[in-house]
Amino acid sequence: MDIDNIIDNIYPLPEKSKTLLKENIYEITYPKAHVLFKANRIESTMYFIKKGIVRAYANPGDEEITFWFGKEGDAVISMKNYVENQKGYETIELLESCDLYKLNTEHLRKLFSEDIHVANWGRKFAEQELIKVEERLIFRQCRTAMERYKELMATDPELLQRVQLGHIASYLGMTQVSLSRIRAELK
Amino acid sequence: MDIDNIIDNIYPLPEKSKTLLKENIYEITYPKAHVLFKANRIESTMYFIKKGIVRAYANPGDEEITFWFGKEGDAVISMKNYVENQKGYETIELLESCDLYKLNTEHLRKLFSEDIHVANWGRKFAEQELIKVEERLIFRQCRTAMERYKELMATDPELLQRVQLGHIASYLGMTQVSLSRIRAELK
DNA sequence: TTAATTTTTTATCATTTGTAAAATTTTTAC
DNA sequence: GTAAAAATTTTACAAATGATAAAAAATTAA
Numbered sequence: 331m332d333i334d335n336i337i338d339n340i341y342p343l344p345e346k347s348k349t350l351l352k353e354n355i356y357e358i359t360y361p362k363a364h365v366l367f368k369a370n371r372i373e374s375t376m377y378f379i380k381k382g383i384v385r386a387y388a389n390p391g392d393e394e395i396t397f398w399f400g401k402e403g404d405a406v407i408s409m410k411n412y413v414e415n416q417k418g419y420e421t422i423e424l425l426e427s428c429d430l431y432k433l434n435t436e437h438l439r440k441l442f443s444e445d446i447h448v449a450n451w452g453r454k455f456a457e458q459e460l461i462k463v464e465e466r467l468i469f470r471q472c473r474t475a476m477e478r479y480k481e482l483m484a485t486d487p488e489l490l491q492r493v494q495l496g497h498i499a500s501y502l503g504m505t506q507v508s509l510s511r512i513r514a515e516l517k
Numbered sequence: 518m519d520i521d522n523i524i525d526n527i528y529p530l531p532e533k534s535k536t537l538l539k540e541n542i543y544e545i546t547y548p549k550a551h552v553l554f555k556a557n558r559i560e561s562t563m564y565f566i567k568k569g570i571v572r573a574y575a576n577p578g579d580e581e582i583t584f585w586f587g588k589e590g591d592a593v594i595s596m597k598n599y600v601e602n603q604k605g606y607e608t609i610e611l612l613e614s615c616d617l618y619k620l621n622t623e624h625l626r627k628l629f630s631e632d633i634h635v636a637n638w639g640r641k642f643a644e645q646e647l648i649k650v651e652e653r654l655i656f657r658q659c660r661t662a663m664e665r666y667k668e669l670m671a672t673d674p675e676l677l678q679r680v681q682l683g684h685i686a687s688y689l690g691m692t693q694v695s696l697s698r699i700r701a702e703l704k
Numbered sequence: 705t706t707a708a709t710t711t712t713t714t715a716t717c718a719t720t721t722g723t724a725a726a727a728t729t730t731t732t733a734c
Numbered sequence: 735g736t737a738a739a740a741a742t743t744t745t746a747c748a749a750a751t752g753a754t755a756a757a758a759a760a761t762t763a764a
Contacts, residue, residue, distance in 0.1 A: 388655050395658045397651075409651050413644040419655070442640065446633040449640060453629065456643035457600040463650045464584075464596050468575050468606070470657060471582045471690050475721075495742065503658050508721055510743050660722090662751070681711065695751055697713050 331403040333431050336378045339403065341454035347447040354441075355433045360424055367408040367422040372415065374435045377406040382428025383492050386420045387500070396500040399425075399489060405455065411435070425493060475504040479512050518590040520618050523565045526590070528641035534634040541624045546616050553617075554595040554609040559602065561622045564593040569615025570679050573607045574687070583687040585653075586612075586676060592642065598622070612680060662691040666699050 333355060337343060343351065357380070360366075367373055369389060379402055386398040397420075400406050408418030412435055441448040469481060479502060483490065490498060499509040520542060524530060530538065544567070547553075553571065554560055566589055573585040573593075584607075587593050595605030599622055628635040659665045666689060670677065677685065686696040 393660070395655060397655050397658060409648050413648050419652075442637055443633075446630075446636055449633055449636040450629055453636060453640035453643055456640055456647050460643055460647045460650060461596050461600050463647065463654060467650060467654045467657065468582060468584050470654065471584060473580075494740095500658075505722060506742075507723080507744085511721085514743075683711070692752060693712075694714090694753080698751085701713075 331380060333378065333380070336403055336405075336431070337451070340458065341451040343447050343451055347445050347451070350441055350445060351438075351448055351451070354437045355431050357429065358432050359427065359429050362424055362427050364424045364428075365421060366406060366424070366430075367411070367418055367420060369419055369421045370417045371411075372417055373408060373411050374415070376412060376433055376435055376438075378431040378433075379404050379406060380429040380431060382424060382426045382430075384422055384424050384428065385493070385497055386422045388420050394500060396497045399493060399497075399501065401488075401492075405459070406430070407435075425497075470503060475502065475508055476512050476515075478502045478504070479509065480516075518567060520565065520567070523590055523592075523618070524638070527645065528638040530634050530638055534632050534638070537628055537632060538625075538635055538638070541628075542618050542620045544616065545619050546614065547611055549611055549614050551611045551615075552608060553593060553611070554598070554605055554607060556606055556608045557604045558598075559604055560595060560598050561602070563599060563620055563622055563625075565618040565620075566591050566593060567616040567618060569611060569613045569617075571609055571611050571615065572680070572684055572688075573609045575607050581687060583684045586680060586684075586688065588675075588679075592646070593617070594622075612684075657690060662689065662695055663699050663702075665689045665691070666696065666703075 333352065334348075337348060337351065355378075366377060366384065367386075379400055381402060383399060383401045384406060385396050386400070387394045387396045389395070400422075406422060408420055408422065410416045411418045415435075438448075438452070442452050443449075470478070482498070482502060495509055495513075496506045499506040502509065504512075520539065521535075524535060524538065553564060554573075556575070566587055568589055570586060570588045571593060572583050573587070574581045574583045576582050587609075593609060595607055595609065597603045598605045602622075625635075625639070629639050630636075656668060657665070659668055669685070669689060682696055682700075683693045686693040689696065691699075
């Protein structure tokens with residue numbers, strides 16, 4: 331998905347504001363397994379995914395907890411980084427080789443304070459992410475592991491094709507063994 | 518917590534913008550059990566809590582899923598309502614008699630398009646909510662029911678004093694019986 | 705206060721999920 | 735293509751959690 335579509339899907343910008351925003355964006359390609367954000371670091375970048383798929387995981391203790399997948403059209407940010415300019419709690423790695431649009435968040439913040447259209451674009455962006463996260467939170471609360479898997483199959487079957495099951499299991503809040511058992515039961 | 522503090526904690530506004538925003542806000546008190554938002558309705562209000570505590574739940578009728586508690590200083594919105602002007606999925610009810618600040622979201626949207634400071638205030642508001650929701654999402658993923666309960670005790674012990682355990686259990690993704698068992702074990 | 709209602713706890717048993725280890729399949733590197 | 739590594743599935747068993755019912759405790763209302 332190209333950058334004009336990504337920007338306009340969030341909130342259509344007048345040409346002048348869009349130009350200002352795009353001045354600050356360039357394309358870059360990274361190989362599979364590249365790490366975009368490391369936990370406990372302050373970064374001032376964000377990305378949009380032109381092509382590919384990535385995952386975010388937190389690591390409280392030792393056990394990786396995958397809590398997000400991003401694919402074509404999605405924004406990739408480290409939340410604390412983006413919002414508060416503080417150390418992020420997540421690591422984000424590429425699950426496939428990816429074509430990305432990269433932008434500098436300090437520059438973006440400057441535009442927020444100078445251009446009301448970009449400010450509202452940033453507002454819409456946060457609001458849309460907010461809805462997505464809250465819906466995932468509620469969905470996650472759904473009863474059984476089986477129901478959570480079925481729900482994912484229904485809403486995002488593509489994910490199951492593109493991401494290895496260990497990560498899916500973590501994302502769904504169960505062990506890989508549990509997921510495997512559930513899949514066997516559904517055959 | 519009074520409205521000036523609530524507004525400024527989100528993002529300090531210049532006096533003129535703050536006046537515009539506050540023109541649109543008034544105080545109101547409702548008794549315990551009053552419902553602020555009903556699921557499947559379009560509303561154009563939001564609230565800030567001056568005093569009291571509320572909960573949001575999805576699935577009214579069927580099995581209620583409590584996914585949020587709000588208390589002094591928190592904003593109360595129905596997400597789909599606020600962001601997309603569409604039917605909300607949650608019901609929000611007062612768990613105590615509450616003093617609230619009420620405002621109209623259509624008026625707020627108008628200010629977003631007219632005043633860059635208010636637009637950035639709205640952006641900051643969404644961003645801060647976003648961090649809170651994502652942190653809850655990750656926290657919810659904590660392995661065992663026991664761990665989730667301990668985590669809540671550590672991060673928000675006050676909640677356990679003010680909210681009945683049935684709601685807490687739902688919030689933590691377990692049955693009330695399970696929660697009771699865990700509490701007994703910890704004595 | 706007493707009675708009624710709601711909330712919490714306790715007990716039992718069934719089911720689900722986790723742990724560990726081995727077997728199988730798939731992917732990667734040479 | 736083959737060997738090594740990684741990912742997935744399977745199995746057996748243990749632990750955690752859920753469902754249900756009923757008792758105890760706490761709260762609310764008359």
